[in-house]
Amino acid sequence: MLFAVLGLASLALPFLTLRANRIVAGEGVMLWDSAEMAAVIPGSLALAAGIGLGLLSGPPLLRLGGSLLGLGGFVILLVEGAGTQLEGSGDLARVSPAAGAWCLLLVLMLLMADALSQLRPGPRSRAGLLALLLAALAALLWSGALSDLSVMREYASRTDAFRTAALRHVALALGSLGAAALIGFPLGILCHRNGSLRAATLPVLSFLQTIPSLAMFGIMIPILGWVAATYPAAQALGIAGIGFAPAFLALVLYSLLPVVANTVTGLAATPPATIEAARGMGMTGMQRLWRVELPLAMPVILAGLRIVLVQNIGLAVIAGLIGGGGFGSFVFQGLNQTATDLILLGALPTVVMALVAAIVMDILVDLTRRIPERQP
Missing domain, CATH: 1.10.3720.10 (MetI-like)
Known part of the structure; x- marks a missing residue:
């Protein structure tokens, strides 16, 4: 229930921040305004389903899958939102995750950690899971899907x-x-x-x-x-x-x-x-x-x-x-x-x-x- 409350509270916070350049303060963008509804709806449903599965008292493996589903929806919203907000905003405009995005990410990671603590995987299973997560993160970064985010633009220039x-x-x-x-x-x-x-x-x-x-x-x-x-x-x-x-x-x-x-x-x-x-x-x-x-x-x-x-x-x-x-x-x-x-x-x-x-x-x-x- 704590995770559910935190997840709902995150929706009341800006999901993205749009700035005219890398230094000035920007404007907060709510989740439902961050992208086209064709992307917001499936991403939000994946988030809701992930948090909902994480709240179940059923098999920990199902809860782990729910947290991964929620992370998938989170990435969709982040990628689509960044691309949408940059359209027509100028070459120097920057988009970065805001407080709502960081809170949602924290909730999903806590749900994953809770499910893993219930599963109690052995050391080799944990090593395999860690390798899969790192491979997924590397593939996401390598694909360029997050290239519109301001932190990735900083990386590209350095x-x-x-x-x-x-x-x-x-x-x-x-x-x-x-x-x-x-x-x-x-x-x-x-x-x-x-x-x-x-x-x-x-x-x-x-x-x-x-x-x-x-x-x-x-x-x-x-x-x-x-x-x-x-x-x-x-x-x-x-x-x-x-x-x-x-x-x-x-x-x-x-x-x-x-x-x-x-x-x-x-x-x-x-x-x-x-x-x-x-x-x-x-x-x-x-x-x-x-x-x-x-x-x-x-x-x-x-x-x-x-x-x-x-x-x-x-x-x-x-x-x-x-x-x-x-x-x-x-x-x-x-x-x-x-x-x-x-x-x-x-x-x-x-x-x-x-x-x-x-x-x-x-x-x-x-x-x-x-x-x-x-x-x-």
Whole structure:
């Protein structure tokens, strides 16, 4: 019922926004005025049917199909509405989704998430469903059906810059994750073995987490600027007060606490009886670590990596303020120009990346928790 109320409330909000150019404020367009009735009626019926099926207490698969049907109607209304509104509006006119469209999309995504939570698919089923959804999204973008939307026009005029920003964003997020793993795993193992080291290390890493992200990036500027000025070899490697290096180092420092803490927690959760059994089999300490403790701790360790990856994808946006690149460069350019669509060009891919990363890491966590089948 909550989803139904939200869906009905969305109809009272503008579905599209028509602007004379990319900067000025525009006019809201209601859903029923957004396109010809030949497109509005079937799209609205698909939306209503999707939300209606989502409200049923029947099979979750039927509710999942309803959310997909609603998404199909939503896309039809968006595509047809954008094309209709741009007719005769001038070459500089822009059309973008308004509050009503975003609310409807949120309702449909919540209905899909609710149906999936009822279905409880296994990790491989979730991976297959994620691949299908990403393929459908890629096909929709590749088809050019959304090319009339203002955010896609921003993309069309910045295709090369977008690819460069995407590669830099991935490098910041995954690179800092890899560096934190290389440092954090051994440090976590040592902290597990040595209580004094653990008592000294975890508070320091916790303190680093309390520093606001913008302040952390700012602290890196004078430090690495001094390193680059003092050591020419460091400058030759690309280390400078602004750019990729300070953003990367700040993300690594933020990543250490989840990696180290989850490694310590996972290793500490190994049942003592299991360790004693391994010791009774004659395993050395290193063998127990690699064959018993780490495999049992892997779900907790991967959960820490999930936190780091999702966190770093979001924090990498702030790197745009210090010349680190990534999607944050579009976000802050848009803020400076009061261009909402340019902000969305950086924000939407970041959100998609974070969601996909979270789902993939959840799948990996579930796979490591599986108990192998007994062999006859």
